Structures are given as structure tokens and as C-alpha cells.
Amino acid sequence: GNSVTQMEGPVTLSEEAFLTINCTYTATGYPSLFWYVQYPGEGLQLLLKATKADDKGSNKGFEATYRKETTSFHLEKGSVQVSDSAVYFCALSEGGGYNKLIFGAGTRLAVHP
Amino acid sequence: EAGVTQFPSHSVIEKGQTVTLRCDPISGHDNLYWYRRVMGKEIKFLLHFVKESKQDESGMPNNRFLAERTGGTYSTLKVQPAELEDSGVYFCASSQGRDRRNTIYFGEGSWLTVV
Numbered sequence: 001g002n003s004v005t006q007m008e009g010p011v012t013l014s015e016e017a018f019l020t021i022n023c024t025y026t027a028t029g030y031p032s033l034f035w036y037v038q039y040p041g042e043g044l045q046l047l048l049k050a051t052k053a054d055d056k057g058s059n060k061g062f063e064a065t066y067r068k069e070t071t072s073f074h075l076e077k078g079s080v081q082v083s084d085s086a087v088y089f090c091a092l093s094e095g096g097g098y099n100k101l102i103f104g105a106g107t108r109l110a111v112h113p
Numbered sequence: 114e115a116g117v118t119q120f121p122s123h124s125v126i127e128k129g130q131t132v133t134l135r136c137d138p139i140s141g142h143d144n145l146y147w148y149r150r151v152m153g154k155e156i157k158f159l160l161h162f163v164k165e166s167k168q169d170e171s172g173m174p175n176n177r178f179l180a181e182r183t184g185g186t187y188s189t190l191k192v193q194p195a196e197l198e199d200s201g202v203y204f205c206a207s208s209q210g211r212d213r214r215n216t217i218y219f220g221e222g223s224w225l226t227v228v
Contacts, residue, residue: 043221
């Protein structure tokens with residue numbers, strides 16, 4: 001069945017460091033891909049998305065490119081801030097006309113000053 | 114525009130008791146989903162309503178869980194009787210239409226602790 005695999009955390013970085021969180025997927029058909037973020041004490045928020053191969057989603061300095069050839073959707077940011085500390089979830093939506101999401105396990109990011 | 118709202122935000126109950134979680138989706142969204150994250154694991158799908166009908170309930174863990182969406186508006190998720198392993202955060206989400214590219218919007222979650 002469809003699945004999402006994320007790099008295990010926690011990821012600990014200093015402020016202004018470069019961030020990469022790896023995400024690969026297994027899916028039939030052509031899923032849409034998403035990154036959701038959960039800040040401490042808050043709910044899930046959509047960070048960015050890409051709906052077809054080679055699309056690049058971007059928001060708040062974060063980027064991810066839908067790579068069909070490597071079945072990947074890695075999240076990157078050039079310079080992280082303390083306020084980026086959160087849990088990041090990669091997800092895909094299955095086909096079939098409805099967008100039920102399948103999530104990865106989540107990667108906790110801690111950014112220190 | 115109001116987002117997805119969930120109630121209660123936090124609940125602590127004893128094993129064997131009943132808890133009912135409520136979700137109000139974004140107005141006009143036919144699709145309503147329940148997900149949960151247990152013990153820091155991945156977020157897992159529970160079920161999906163299209164209006165008042167259950168489209169997919171393949172993720173419901175057992176018959177202690179009952180979800181309803183009367184009138185196709187708000188939804189409730191009842192856990193009866195609650196067990197320790199039900200502790201976690203229950204997310205409700207909603208989206209428009211059938212297009213898989215449509216964004217799914219999540220609520221802030223209902224944090225359930227069973228003691």
C-alpha cells in the first residue's frame with residue numbers, strides 16, 4: 001500500500017543553519033504531496049504542497065520539490081530560526097477522487113540560538 | 114472565515130468512561146476527516162465523511178469508536194468505553210469537493226488523556 005517515510009529526528013540545529021528533512025514515498029498513480037507543521041501546543045498547519053511531478057512548493061522560506069524519479073519530497077530551508085522549532089510531517093494524498101492523507105512519522109526540529 | 118474548530122481542546126478521563134469529541138468543519142466543506150496521533154507515532158486516518166455519509170471508515174480501530182455527522186455539518190467522535198491506549202491527539206480536518214489537489218485544513222486537535 002501507499003506509505004511515507006521520513007528521516008528520524010530529532011534534528012537539532014543552530015540558528016541560521018541549513019535544514020533538510022528527507023521524505024520519500026511509495027504510491028500508485030500520481031499523489032499530491034504535502035508538508036504539514038505542528039508548532040508546540042498548536043494544531044497541524046499546511047506548510048506547502050505540490051500536486052504534480054517537478055512542482056516546487058514554497059512557504060515561509062521552506063521549499064520542497066516533487067521528484068517522481070526518486071519518489072522524494074525533501075523539505076529544505078536555507079537559514080532556520082528558533083521559531084521554526086516544531087514537528088514536521090510529510091504526507092501524500094491517495095488517488096481515487098478524494099484526498100485522504102497518509103502521513104510520515106514526523107520529524108522534530110529543535111533550533112537553538 | 115472560521116477554520117476547523119474542535120472541542121474540547123483537552124480532556125482527561127478515567128479508563129472505562131466515555132468521551133465525545135466534536136468537530137465543526139469549515140463552512141461549505143463536504144469532506145470531513147478524523148485522524149489521530151497516538152504516543153508520538155504517525156498521524157493515522159480514522160474515517161472520512163462526505164456530507165452525512167461515511168465514505169471510508171477503514172481506519173476506525175474497533176467498535177468502541179463511533180463517529181456521526183448528522184445533517185452533514187458538525188461531527189462527533191465518541192469513545193466508549195475509553196482505554197489507556199486511546200490517549201493521544203485527535204485531529205479533525207475538512208476539505209472541498211473530490212479533487213485530490215484540494216487542501217485539507219486541520220483543526221488544533223483534541224488532546225485526550227485516559228488515566
